[in-house]
Amino acid sequence: MDLDRLAQLPTESIEEIRCNHVLEHIHNPEQVWCEFGRILKTGGRLEILVPHFSRGWLSGTHKRAFSLPAFEAFEVEGYAPKGQFILVDKGLRYAQHTSYNSKEILIAAPVLNWLAGQSTTFCERVWCYWVGGFDEAWFVYEKA
Numbered sequence: 001m002d003l004d005r006l007a008q009l010p011t012e013s014i015e016e017i018r019c020n021h022v023l024e025h026i027h028n029p030e031q032v033w034c035e036f037g038r039i040l041k042t043g044g045r046l047e048i049l050v051p052h053f054s055r056g057w058l059s060g061t062h063k064r065a066f067s068l069p070a071f072e073a074f075e076v077e078g079y080a081p082k083g084q085f086i087l088v089d090k091g092l093r094y095a096q097h098t099s100y101n102s103k104e105i106l107i108a109a110p111v112l113n114w115l116a117g118q119s120t121t122f123c124e125r126v127w128c129y130w131v132g133g134f135d136e137a138w139f140v141y142e143k144a
Helices: 003-008 029-039 070-076 103-118 120-130
Strands: 014-020 040-051 085-093 136-143
Touching (some): 003 029, 014 029, 029 040, 070 136, 085 120, 103 120
Antiparallel strands (some): 085 136
16 A cells, blocks of 8 residues: 555554555654554554564665664654554564575574564664674554
């Protein structure tokens, strides 16, 4: 969907939004976040997948990098009403793309991704600098 057309959608008209590698390409994801909150029905589901700041965002078309606390900042900075979204789940993916990962890393990816899920804070503060960055961060929200 063309994100410029979100404003044309009626309020609370969508039950589920899946945003897969989109927000990093736009200048103002905060505005899109607000529109998601407006058009999503109460109890609706919002799934977001973005490149992680430590490795996955290094593309000439990307405008912004994301970390796990990034979307919490949208509430804190007033882009979305506090408590509008309830975080259901979040995580990191270490190895996702075959274009630059070795066969060994891809075989070990499920284990590395499981380890990353054990302490995402440790992973963002230590692992991504010592072991290597993460390809993706993902979030699942429910509208309150």
